[in-house]
Amino acid sequence: MGKDVIIACDFESAEKTFDFLDKFTDEKPFVKIGMELFYAEGPSIVREIKKRGHKIFLDLKLHDIPNTVKKSMAVLSKLDVDMTNLHAAGTVDMMKAALEGLTREDGTRPLLIAVTQLTSTSEERMQSELLINASINDTIVKYAQNTKHAGLDGVVCSPLEAGMVKNACGKEFITVTPGVRFADGEVGDQVRITTPEKAKEIGSDYIVVGRPITQAADPVAAYRRCINEFVD
Ligand code: C5P
DSSP states (O other): OOOEEEEEOOOSSHHHHHHHHTTOSSOOOEEEEEHHHHHHHTHHHHHHHHHTTOOEEEEEEEOSOHHHHHHHHHHHHTTOOSEEEEEGGGOHHHHHHHHHHHSOTTSOOOEEEEEOSOTTOOHHHHHHHSOOOSOHHHHHHHHHHHHHHTTOOEEEOOGGGHHHHHHHHOTTSEEEEOOBOOTTSOOTTOOSOBOHHHHHHHTOSEEEEOHHHHTSSSHHHHHHHHHHHHTO
């Protein structure tokens, strides 16, 4: 499994996204397109970024009945992204249906990964509002095991949970981890964070980094620093 840094392109328009990507002349970073940009610009933004030679993680976190998710994934499979995702809470049947929908006629498909519990959900709220009585760690491990059982490739989780997921699901099971900050950088609204270096040590396969790169005075230097700490 090749480790890589994925830049979260959390911009509101294609124009702002391209202004940002134009700064990268020597490399083609792996980029994440989330709901904000996708809902603003539609599928054309995916095609345009792909045409520029970037790998794409389309982060739309699908969660619906199996038939709807299967058909939606079939549409997304035509966009030729490298990775996409859904909520493990949709059940094993939903995840299996998603995988079927995403697989193209020639048998190829993007990586499919599942969100376990959002890192913004605390154990207290999960128990009191969602009536899940298990601990948050047991829930994350169970959702990761369900994901593996459904045949998906891995999960999105906090870097601090990556070791636990690897222990339960094996080292080939992919962990994609947001919540990454430089040791000397701004934390912002993220809570359970770690540095690129530490994420590498714990066993993340891909780190998703947004503001530490997009808001940096020199985004290219910040991206290279992530690569140096996490990949090299
Ligand atoms: O700017 P920052 O580095 O915090 O960006 C992290 C990215 O990862 C954002 O696009 C955010 O939506 C996403 N993400 C997250 N935590 C999750 C799932 C996704 O921060 N549990």
